[in-house]
Amino acid sequence: MSRLSGRPGLWLASLLLAVVSTTARSHPAPQPRADRDPIAFRSGRVEAPAWERAASGTGPARGAADLFLREPPDSLVAALMDSTNVDNMIATIQRLQDFGSRYVVVDSCWAAGYWVRDRFEECGYADVRLDTFRTMSFQDSVYAMNVVAVKEGTTRPSEYVVLGGHYDSVNAENFYDPLAPAPGAEDNATAVAAVLEAARLLRDVPTDRSIIFACWSAEEEGLWGSRNFVASAVEESLDIVVYLNMDCIGYLEPSPDEAPVTVFTDSLSLAIAGYMQTLASAHTDY
Numbered sequence: 001m002s003r004l005s006g007r008p009g010l011w012l013a014s015l016l017l018a019v020v021s022t023t024a025r026s027h028p029a030p031q032p033r034a035d036r037d038p039i040a041f042r043s044g045r046v047e048a049p050a051w052e053r054a055a056s057g058t059g060p061a062r063g064a065a066d067l068f069l070r071e072p073p074d075s076l077v078a079a080l081m082d083s084t085n086v087d088n089m090i091a092t093i094q095r096l097q098d099f100g101s102r103y104v105v106v107d108s109c110w111a112a113g114y115w116v117r118d119r120f121e122e123c124g125y126a127d128v129r130l131d132t133f134r135t136m137s138f139q140d141s142v143y144a145m146n147v148v149a150v151k152e153g154t155t156r157p158s159e160y161v162v163l164g165g166h167y168d169s170v171n172a173e174n175f176y177d178p179l180a181p182a183p184g185a186e187d188n189a190t191a192v193a194a195v196l197e198a199a200r201l202l203r204d205v206p207t208d209r210s211i212i213f214a215c216w217s218a219e220e221e222g223l224w225g226s227r228n229f230v231a232s233a234v235e236e237s238l239d240i241v242v243y244l245n246m247d248c249i250g251y252l253e254p255s256p257d258e259a260p261v262t263v264f265t266d267s268l269s270l271a272i273a274g275y276m277q278t279l280a281s282a283h284t285d286y
């Protein structure tokens with residue numbers, strides 16, 4: 001679980017493209033390129049619990065043109081990609097591994113959460129929230145904590161783009177031993193590094209929509225951190241336009257036989273998945 005492979009900077013790029021491009025000015029929505037398939041798509045039907053089905057029916061219906069406001073290629077995106085600091089990201093991944101375990105029942109998982117909070121604040125975010133909730137681990141009922149930073153949009157501040165990934169980890173060979181090491185590099189310190197780097201890069205970039213950078217806890221026991229966030233979002237009628245989740249980025253060794261990015265999607269999310277493919281085609285060598 002501690003092996004680091006892949007190129008986290010390149011993984012960040014396509015995600016960053018989507019975040020920037022869903023938060024800026026009006027352009028017609030681009031169509032996915034038919035002549036190239038740099039991203040593997042895996043679609044599937046997700047059986048959502050009742051409150052999630054209810055949530056999907058509460059927002060206004062949006063077409064692709066309203067979701068994606070920026071057309072690639074785009075000079076701002078290119079400049080942000082050039083500013084990506086891969087060394088920072090690798091240092092973040094190493095630091096998170098050095099906690100030894102981010103299993104939700106152990107204190108070092110909380111320490112990692114506070115460390116992530118400090119990184120958001122260090123790069124200039126004033127609105128960083130520690131959202132604690134009670135949940136079930138494999139063994140017991142415990143408290144856990146999401147870490148969420150908010151960047152306010154300019155012209156559409158009540159619309160949100162959410163970029164997230166879980167920071168907790170687990171020892172896959174021993175779910176029930178709280179003392180087992182669980183350093184979790186590519187599951188999922190890589191995603192935390194990408195979220196933090198995106199937050200750093202976008203801090204001073206005005207965006208029409210607000211952005212929520214989220215690091216979830218208690219994912220490994222059943223997505224409890226993100227479920228808790230969604231429940232609150234439904235309660236507050238939060239207008240979430242797009243959510244991009246990152247899990248196990250950098251897991252695969254680069255290979256000519258496999259697409260370097262896999263987008264897991266469902267039928268409701270095909271528009272964003274196709275848009276990410278278009279962005280990656282325009283701005284990377286995928």
Ligand SMILES: [Zn+2]
Pocket residue numbers: 166187188219247248
């Ligand atoms: Zn994971």
